[in-house]
Amino acid sequence: xxxxxNHIAIIxxxxxxALAFWEGALGLKVGGRxxxxxxxxxxxxxxxxxxxxxxxxxxxxxxxxxRFLEKRGPGIHHMCxxxxxxxxxxxxxxxxxxxxxxxxxxxxxxxxxxxxxxPKSTGGVLVELYQLSDE
Amino acid sequence: xxxxxNHIAIIxxxxxxALAFWEGALGLKVGGRxxxxxxxxxxxxxxxxxxxxxxxxxxxxxxxxxRFLEKRGPGIHHMCxxxxxxxxxxxxxxxxxxxxxxxxxxxxxxxxxxxxxxPKSTGGVLVELYQLSDE
Numbered sequence: 361x362x363x364x365x366n367h368i369a370i371i372x373x374x375x376x377x378a379l380a381f382w383e384g385a386l387g388l389k390v391g392g393r394x395x396x397x398x399x400x401x402x403x404x405x406x407x408x409x410x411x412x413x414x415x416x417x418x419x420x421x422x423x424x425x426x427r428f429l430e431k432r433g434p435g436i437h438h439m440c441x442x443x444x445x446x447x448x449x450x451x452x453x454x455x456x457x458x459x460x461x462x463x464x465x466x467x468x469x470x471x472x473x474x475x476x477x478x479p480k481s482t483g484g485v486l487v488e489l490y491q492l493s494d495e
Numbered sequence: 496x497x498x499x500x501n502h503i504a505i506i507x508x509x510x511x512x513a514l515a516f517w518e519g520a521l522g523l524k525v526g527g528r529x530x531x532x533x534x535x536x537x538x539x540x541x542x543x544x545x546x547x548x549x550x551x552x553x554x555x556x557x558x559x560x561x562r563f564l565e566k567r568g569p570g571i572h573h574m575c576x577x578x579x580x581x582x583x584x585x586x587x588x589x590x591x592x593x594x595x596x597x598x599x600x601x602x603x604x605x606x607x608x609x610x611x612x613x614p615k616s617t618g619g620v621l622v623e624l625y626q627l628s629d630e
Contacts, residue, residue, distance in 0.1 A: 365503070382617075385591035456515075456520035483507050483513050
């Protein structure tokens with residue numbers, strides 16, 4: 361049901377500075393970059409095995425990621441699991457009294473469905489679920 | 496050179512409570528549990544694809560993980576990349592003026608070699624490198 365870790369999302373104040381470490385020093389390769397104005401972020405993906413390091417730079421004030429950067433500084437923001445059936449996973453979590461941030465799957469870029477699980481229910485970790493569109 | 500995300504380490508106040516979410520609700524399976532008195536932690540691994548969720552419960556005061564839990568509460572502590580040649584990776588990082596916490600690879604359980612990279616050099620993320628013993 362849970363297939364893999366799709367990505368680890370890291371909030372950074374600027375992408376170029378972050379890429380100096382992740383790409384320049386560590387040697388990961390950038391798989392893609394995009395501006396996502398609807399979510400107030402610029403994003404860079406660096407694939408690694410079946411996962412990605414996802415760098416998120418807030419571009420708009422007062423979003424969750426902008427507040428995170430302001431309050432806690434740069435660092436890991438959330439981890440995202442790819443599931444084969446997001447509706448079934450959400451139902452299973454609800455059956456265990458797990459609090460969801462999104463009560464219904466949201467539809468994002470490329471048709472992927474996603475939902476966040478509240479850190480209150482995971483022991484302090486913001487968990488995202490993905491169901492990719494091509495499955 | 497970087498093969499995959501070996502694990503995401505999450506610090507928790509108690510393993511049973513954490514497993515109620517990760518195993519009971521989310522459905523991951525525990526691959527192993529062990530007490531590591533030398534590092535002051537009880538550990539549970541939950542494999543997921545080529546990676547693991549690693550739950551760490553501090554068992555000794557005044558360690559890095561115990562202080563993390565006390566100051567920041569439970570949550571993601573570090574991410575660990577498996578590399579095929581830890582000496583070469585560390586040399587490459589030094590060549591890019593990246594600050595390492597361990598100047599030499601440490602030898603852990605099962606003969607694996609590991610080293611931590613300082614969050615100052617990564618943009619706020621504590622990064623661990625692993626070279627597994629069987630390679």
